[in-house]
Amino acid sequence: MSETKTSFMDKFQSVMEKTLVPIGMKISSQRHLAAIRDGLTVIIPMTIIGGFACLLAVPPVPSTVTEPSNFFYAFLLAWQSWANANSAILMTPYNLTIGIISIYVVAGVAFQLAKQYQMDPINNMLSALFVFLCVSNAIDFSTSSITISRLGAGYMFGAMIMAILVVEINRFFIKKNIVIKLPATVPPNVAAPFNVLIPLAVSVIGFSLLNALCTSLTEDGLTGLVYQIFQPLMSATGSLPSILLINFLMTTFWFFGIHGANMVGVVTTPITTAALAANMEAYIAGEPMQYIFAGSVNSVFGNWITYTSMLIVIFTACKSAQLKSVAKVAIVPSIFNINEPSIFGIPTVLNVYTYVPMLICSFINFSSYYLLASSGILGKFFVTLPFTVPGPLAAFLATMDGKTVILWAVLFVVDYFILRPFITTYDKQLVKQESEAAE
Amino acid sequence: MRKIVLLCAAGMSTSLLVTNMQKAAAEIGYETDIAAHPLSEAHLYCGDADIILLGPQVRFELPKIQKQFPDKKIESIEMRAYGMMDGKAVIDHVKKVMGD
Known part of the structure; x- marks a missing residue:
């Protein structure tokens, strides 16, 4: 029985290692996605x-x-x-800040992408900001007014796309050497801004025309059109099955000892950031919030609970020297959501005894929150926090709903009982190994 | 004096290891300057490093960092040593790689 189980796991492991892991690595190091993730991180x-x-x-x-x-x-x-x-x-x-978040997004993403291409980040950032403002339809000089909402959360995706397009156009022109050439005696600091002059003019004219066309057709302009395209994607990613799939992938990446959140983050960060900002706009307007998959919700109600609960299992039910010494090192960082000591010390890497219960726990944890939040019993996430804020406090501060703390505590106990049989079995093995090694 | 830079996703979990490495280095009188930073800031801090160590969870970024710093020694930290935050094991490894 146990032999067939291991061979299945071996097969699973080798299939995953050959397919999922390289795909994940490729996606997470994809230039544009990485620039969006890093651009959103700086804000x-x-x-x-x-x-x-x-x-x-x-x-x-x-x-x-x-x-x-x-x-x-x-x-x-x-x-x-x-x-x-x-x-x-x-x-x-x-x-x-959040009220005009698109301005920060366009600047952050353009800067990070230019840095990756080893182009001048400041020139590219300012170019992207300029072009974005041209197509935002936010500023009306005839009435000296700014429509703030056109720079808010809804237009974030437009900001990301504009940042990427403007930097790519700059890069294309510089690569083809279509730039204004100054005499060699001109110092490079003076010459650098002239490099973007021609592509910038092309971007401004091209996108302004395109935006005028969009505005006459849809009355919402280019950035509004992008929002219309991304809206279904945002709702689809926010559904329970797709979040569970995301959590499955995260746990699986960590099973291979690879930073799961970093991998999946290139796809999820833009969505959770936009959702969080939209929820906050709703909170201020006194309207119901729309998005459950917002901010750090799938970590706070995901495996962060499980890692800490696992250490309590070790403290209360395990005997092996290895687990006990890791748990002592790991417990304090774990409270602050830093779980690498557990991941590499217990280890949970390539460890079926931890992988299986962690998958079960992450499904139960998130599904419980999702169902309670979607039925309106629990509040939704709308505040950004540093990722090191301990779980229960993070749940409370991000939702301003004390009931989320109760759910957190219940799940902590539930996870404990799910983990306990798996971890103690693993512990018995370790005890046996340790006593064999001592002989 | 060896300058050692540790990199991970946010520079948080590697910073836990830094203190233990400093202690281990001081015990054997090995002169070091050790710091932890996020991967995204590698270009700011790795320029004058003698060796760059990656947390095992971001080991897949090694080729990218190696391309950024083609002349530098770059290693990913051994998983078990990382999990136990074993500063001594990591310092021993650094000494071996650097030939000190």
Whole structure:
């Protein structure tokens, strides 16, 4: 029985190693996807500050709370009236970050892509920003007004695409050597900006014409059209089966000792970032949030719970010296969502005893949250946090819903009981090996 | 004096190892300057490194980093040593590679 099981696992392992792993590596190192991921990573600090400013400005006061009947309600109502009085100041950091997130996105993505091509990042970043503003339909000089919403979350995908196209056009012209040539005596710092002059003119004229055409046809312009195209993709990726597939892939990459989140992130980061910003816009407008697959939700309600729970299993039920010594090293980082000590120390790499229960746990964890959030019982994620914020706190801060902490605690216990039989079996093997080695 | 740069996805988990490596190096009087950084900032910090070590979870990035720094010694950290945050094992490995 156990022999057939191992041979199946061996086969599975070798098939995965030959197919899935190289595909994943190729996708994650694909230039444009990597530039989008890295470009969105650099704007995280801005979105964290914007998110917390928004929380301060719009306190999570349930509509049923109208009287300061206890200390907590009194606190909430006092906070609300303070926030209302200072709303303009408090909302400024939000408005200037997540409110116009597309500007940061176009700059970040263009910079990262130019860096990958070893082209001048600043020139490319400014070119992309300029062209994006040309096609955004956000600024109307005839009335001296800016339509802020046209620079918000909905147009992020347009910003990513424009950044890539502008840098590619610059690159094409420089590669074909269609640039303004200055005499060799001109210092390179002076000459560099002239390199982008011709391609930039081509981009501005070309995309402006294209945008005028789109605007006359759809009234929403080029970036709006891109949004229409990406909208179904966003909803499809946010469905339960596709998130479970994503989590399966992440756990499987980690099974091979490869950074799963980094692999899958090139595809998911743009979607979860856009969804998070859209949820936050809804929160401020007082409308229901649309997206469950937003921010770090599939890590907070995914295997982050399982890794920490696994260490508790080791502390309470395991005897082998190896597991006990790893658990001591791993527990503190694990609380802050850094699980590499467990991954390479227990190890969970190429370890069927951990892989199987981790898959089960990640499915149960995420499905539970998904079903409760989609039925409106739990809040959805709308605040960006540093990834090292411990799980229960992250769940609470990102959703402003205390009930998510209860679910987190329940899942922590559920994971414990799922993991326990697998981990103790593995532990017995290790104990046997250790005693054999000691003889 | 050996300058050692560790790289991983966010520079977080490798930074745990840095302290242990510094301790291990101090014990044997091996002079080092050790730091951990995210992969995406490799170009900022690896220029004057004697050796670059990758966390095993990002070992697939090795060819890319090698292309960026063709003349440098680049190694991926052994998984077990990484998991146990075993600074001594990693320092021993560095010494072997560098021939110190």
